[in-house]
Amino acid sequence: MASSRERILDSFEDILITDGERAATMEAVAAAADVSKGGLLYHFPSKEALVDGLGERLESHSARDLELMAADPEGPARYYVRTSMYENSPLDRALVAMARLAQQGHAKAQASFSSIQELWLAALEDQLGSRSVARAVKLMGDGLYYDAAFFAGVGAERQTEDELRELLGVVDLVVREGGKAANLR
Template sequence: MASAKDRILDSFEDILIKEGERAATMDAVAAAAGVSKGGLLYHFPSKEAMVEGLCQRLEALTEDDAMKIGAAPEGAARYYVRTSHYVDSPLDRAIVAVARLVQQGHPAAAKAFSRTQDLWLAALEEALGSRPLAQAVKLMGDGLYYSATFFSGNAQPADVTEDEMEALLEQVDALVARN
């Protein structure tokens, strides 16, 4: 079972994703996490402390993903583009929750979000040996992620078929080979 601290962060993240920052009150988070307000305050004495905790979570997950980029047997560019889908993973959830906080002007969230972007770009640049190539690959992946996280009027995620992904990855391979 997850620790109380993790349950609190999970609940905070969930409320941010589903209902937005205004709904993520201390009382709402405590209730969703199944802890008393005192229990929440023991781990996070303020809402800003929860924001910091969520930002730390995002940074840890991003650091792990950046290591995977550099070690990916299929190559860094393929890995980054292929994994640029919203699949409701812990990393995806942290990204969306922190993005909600960025939209509301939380400086710690903006810093964490910027660090996430920097870590991915640095991992790609190191693996690919070229900053412009790393930027191009990152922008492809970011575009896929953006498309996958925003829904059409029918509330269906914009998805890329397996055939479309393979065709895109062939283009990524060609771009990497040219460098």
């Protein structure tokens, strides 16, 4: 069974994802986590502390993803695009919850979200040797993620294995040709 702290963060994520930032009051989070308000305040004395906790969670999930990306035998570009489908994973949930806060202008959430996006881009650039190629790959993956995360259930179809294989062929082409173009400069 998850600790009270983890249940509270899970509930905060759930409310942000399903109902948005305005609905994520301290009272609503406590009720959803099945803890008293005092129990919530023991772990998170303010909503800012909840945001900090969510930021730490997102940072931890992202660090693990960066490790997996660096170690992937198919390479970081293929990994990034291949894993850019919303799967409702802990990383996906933390990303969407933090994005909800960032969209509402929450400065800490925007900074956290921006920092993680830069880390992914930098990791791709380190492996691919070109910021432009890394950015092209990241935008392909981000587009897939956006499509899956925000349009699922409204007519958007999940990528088939054949479509993903074809897209990964395009990724290979971008990496190969982009690398050649960068070397010509």
